[in-house]
Amino acid sequence: MIEILSNAALATVQDLGRNGSLRWGVGTSGAMDDLALAAGNLMLGNPVGAAGIEIPVFPFKVRFGADCAFALTGADCDARLDERPLLPWWTHRARAGEVLALGVPKGPMRASRALLCLSGGVDVPEVLGSRSTQLRGAFGGFEGRALKRGDVLRCGHDGHGRPTGFGLVPPALAMPLQRDGIAAVRVLPAAEYLAFEPASREAFWDRDWKITAQSDRYGYRLDGEALRPIAPMELLSHGIVPGVIQVPHSGQPIVQMRDAQPSGGYPKFGTVIEADLWRLGQAPIGSRIRFIETTWAQAVAARDEARQWLAKVERMVALHCSARGAR
Structure with a gap:
């Protein structure tokens, strides 16, 4: 589990969105950068749509209440774990009591939102088939609101024994536009x-x-x-x-x-x-x-390119875990 140490505005729990509810007047919500969330989950062995924390305002800090594998994707935020610098788009392991701090985004990609994915995903109740926060409706996510200092979030499992210490080339560099x-x-x-x-x-x-x-x-x-x-x-x-x-x-x-x-x-x-x-x-x-x-055909091809990138991520993670397990 993790404890939020910041009152940074508008950090929310998000997954890939609340699909199938538009007919009831309910919007989709979900991560603004769905590729970053999906990739972070794949690196941790989570379901691709597991919930994570979307962070748009910095600085942001959390304390780990138990050992936990995690991944940082999205913006490069000068991340530190108990003052140890961390790489973006990378998997890491925290020990109980350690503090993760994210600073103001930097780097050539000029991304604005960080995604913090936890082993097992953020464990909050599903509402209409999704764990995403719907701020206007005040439901989903953690109590239907943005996170604030003192909130405690649980994750599905601690990922004990799963290899960490590897990362990805971000999609903004792999598929520039x-x-x-x-x-x-x-x-x-x-x-x-x-x-x-x-x-x-x-x-x-x-x-x-x-x-x-x-x-x-x-x-x-x-x-x-x-x-x-x-x-x-x-x-x-x-x-x-x-x-x-x-x-x-x-x-x-x-x-x-x-x-x-x-x-x-x-x-x-x-x-x-x-x-x-x-x-x-x-x-x-x-x-x-x-x-x-x-054109429509080009839009479909772009969707397929994104799916192929995620498929490559999944294969790379499988190869890395297999190689680490063979040692």
Whole structure:
């Protein structure tokens, strides 16, 4: 088990999301960087969708109440275990009483969220088939809220005897994606795309967009050249999912993220493909992003590439554990 020693805002328990509940008006939630969570779990021998802790604000500290294997993925946070420096995207072993401290993210990847995965996963009750925290609904995760100082979380098992001390090349380096030196994500044009002026459509792809301070797990508000419709649009509220890019009357787009509500009435300009949502989820507030127009076939190929990367992770972990066990 671990004890939270920080009051860092918005650290939450997340798994891969609450699928199948949109019909009841319940959003998906889940880790903003699902690849980081899945990879951390695979390195520990956990089910790929086991719950971990997503940390978006630093510094962050936890104390281990028992021996525990753990993995750090996502942002490189100058991690230390009782002042011993730790590598990112690596598996480690803590002893009872040791303190893990995560500092402000650094490094060339410019990721913004760290994922702490524990051997056996974070043990909290499932709600609607998921352990993810739904902050707006105040359910799931740990008491339906962000973690705070004094909270004690249990994990499934301590991973005793499982090899640690190995790591991965992060997906941002293994599968880089940039446009003109700026981090990029791929987007499918959506239902109302052609209802916007040609100049606005061109500007959306050709210019970079700033992620504003009004961004969070619900949505990323962007700042750039306003997107103008050919004629005013009034739409009935309709279903939306994470990744949908809506355009309110201001013309400044909003990308729906993991805690997005399941319906909305703003025009839909595009959709960030599922395979790239983790890239956007790791983009720091205040940074700039570019959008790359893609096709359905290319979106499916990108999804397959991410799955193949995780399959390679699983094979690498199996080979490492086999080699360590043979010694």
